[in-house]
Amino acid sequence: MAGPVEQGLNVALALGQPLLLTGEPGTGKTQLAASLAYELNLPPPLVFNVKTTSGARDLFYRYDALGHFHDAQP
Template structure:
């Protein structure tokens, strides 16, 4: 057993923790989330014009820029100003596909249930489809702000694959036939 220059737990006595050596962190009572900070965001004139134009023509808006320039905050600001909160946030990963923005088919659960099902039972594949960010926005009763964050990490075809679905506001689910 290693000997350490401190004793966090006092095994010799009652096993209690010595509170004098525990690290303390200040409690932040202030909400520092993007949603909370949205009311303090001040968009530049070009961004404001782009946002207003996208709203006027009913078109999605793609905001690009260097890290830390306020792209994410702009989405939360738009949702706040337009009363469209909460923002539907999709975090892109290097393996993300356009389909991931629309839906997820729970293949593992489907195969698990199929394995346990009786021979004469029929599983409905539609029961294994989970709505994702864009589908949730498409079926929402009210317009929604969808933040597709870190889109630059996606495969090259990712943005192009979304164009049809965004233009038509419809898509098909290949797994359900």
């Protein structure tokens, strides 16, 4: 019988939906995603490293106005 991670992967693949992997650092989340993408001939996964200051909106967009201003300087 498949474990919960394998079941989640199978459901996400069957539905064509993304799967959010969570867990402690060093447990293999990024490696699992990279290996699965490789096996399915897909592009590398998107990786978002969460911090205590991270919010849901950070998953979509973060604009660094000061960095943008600095980059625009001659």
